[in-house]
Amino acid sequence: MTSPLADRPILRMNGIGNEILVLDLRGTSLEVAPAEARAIARAPGLRFDQLMTLHEPRGAGADAFMRIYNNDGSLSGACGNGTRCVAFVLGEKGEGDALLLETAAGPIRTWRRGEALFTVDMGAPRLDWRAIPLAGEGADTAHVALAPPVAGAPAGFSAVNMGNPHAVFFVEDLAAIDLDALGPVIETHPLFPDRVNVSFAHVAAANDILLRVWERGTGATKACGSAACATLVAASRAGLCGREAQVRLPGGELDIAWGANDHVLMTGPVELEFETRLDPRIFREQEA
Incomplete structure (x- = not known):
């Protein structure tokens, strides 16, 4: 049995060279398993630094909930370059030039500044040793x-x-x-x-x-x-x-x-490289 992700459209993008895939799963209950993320990363032409998957928003006023996968299948709390790519994709779908995106690390706001130029509010930095986190108590995180x-x-x-x-x-x-x-x-x-x-x-x-x-x-x-x-x-x-x-x-x-x-704003460009569909063979090879 192949993955329900097979044949779904996926976009390859980059944010100043950060290799990003965007997979819109809104309207479904699908989630990407770590093994599926690793399988996608091994597929020809789809090697990624981060895979951004879009899901139905959880809170009022949000446009989407994002999950962020590293290429080893682990989850990341934030990806600024990937978030700019998501803002581009949603903007091209007519969903607005100012967006509220939810992540495991908290809400992120984005604004379109030009045709392919976006600002992301990455929120406030966490500087306490417990929030990093660091092993050992009471570390001065500046040094x-x-x-x-x-x-x-x-x-x-x-x-x-x-x-x-x-x-x-x-x-x-x-x-x-x-x-x-x-x-x-x-x-x-x-x-x-x-x-x-x-x-x-x-x-x-x-x-x-x-x-x-x-x-x-x-x-x-x-x-x-x-x-x-x-x-x-x-x-x-x-x-x-x-x-x-x-x-x-x-x-x-x-x-x-x-x-x-106290919020950190990041501004930079994005580039859409191509759109394709997830080949079912990616996941059959994973199962084998």
């Missing part, structure tokens, strides 16, 4: 020692939760960082009971940050919106920049602003 140390990694980091846990390391030379080696070790470090997104950042100027990211459950990616937001917050707390900056990732740039209301 956390990486203990036990990891060879080749800086001695300390700043911790921020932007719907997902993030560890931000400030470095002088991004090219000297072996992201593929350090990322998985820090992601699963005992300091992080829920694993962590790992960011290495260089503050080039008061409003210019360079960033490379290893995403929890996905690996090295060209972009990560929640990491860009976490990095701006961490840099501002450390006095390395103000509350607005352009964050430059391998896939492109995002404008990040930490507002007076």
Whole structure:
């Protein structure tokens, strides 16, 4: 018996290189199982960093509830680049240029700024050690020692939760960082009971940050919106920049602003690559 997801339409998009799939399941009771997400990620042309599935809203005034899958089948609390892609899809369906989207991490508002340009309100950063979460009591999340140390990694980091846990390391030379080696070790470090997104950042100027990211459950990616937001917050707390900056990732740039209301706004473009249907063979191979 094949998956009920077979033959359903799916969109491939990207947010400054972040590989995103959007699967609209509204009007059904369907949910994607972790094994199905992994099967989709292995399908030719459908490898993704995040899969955004849309479901009926749960609260009054919301436009949709989103589930966010990493390519290992695990769930993510937030994905800024993926949320911009969802805003584009719903806007193209005539559902509005200002949307309220629900996630496991809380509500997210989006606004269309141009044909393919969107702002996402990522909410307020969570800075208490219990909200990251971190192992060990009472940590100052602005300055956390990486203990036990990891060879080749800086001695300390700043911790921020932007719907997902993030560890931000400030470095002088991004090219000297072996992201593929350090990322998985820090992601699963005992300091992080829920694993962590790992960011290495260089503050080039008061409003210019360079960033490379290893995403929890996905690996090295060209972009990560929640990491860009976490990095701006961490840099501002450390006095390395103000509350607005352009964050430059391998896939492109995002404008990040930490507002007076404590919410972090992310603005950036999206691109629709193609629409296809989920081949039933994807799931038969999974069952085999």
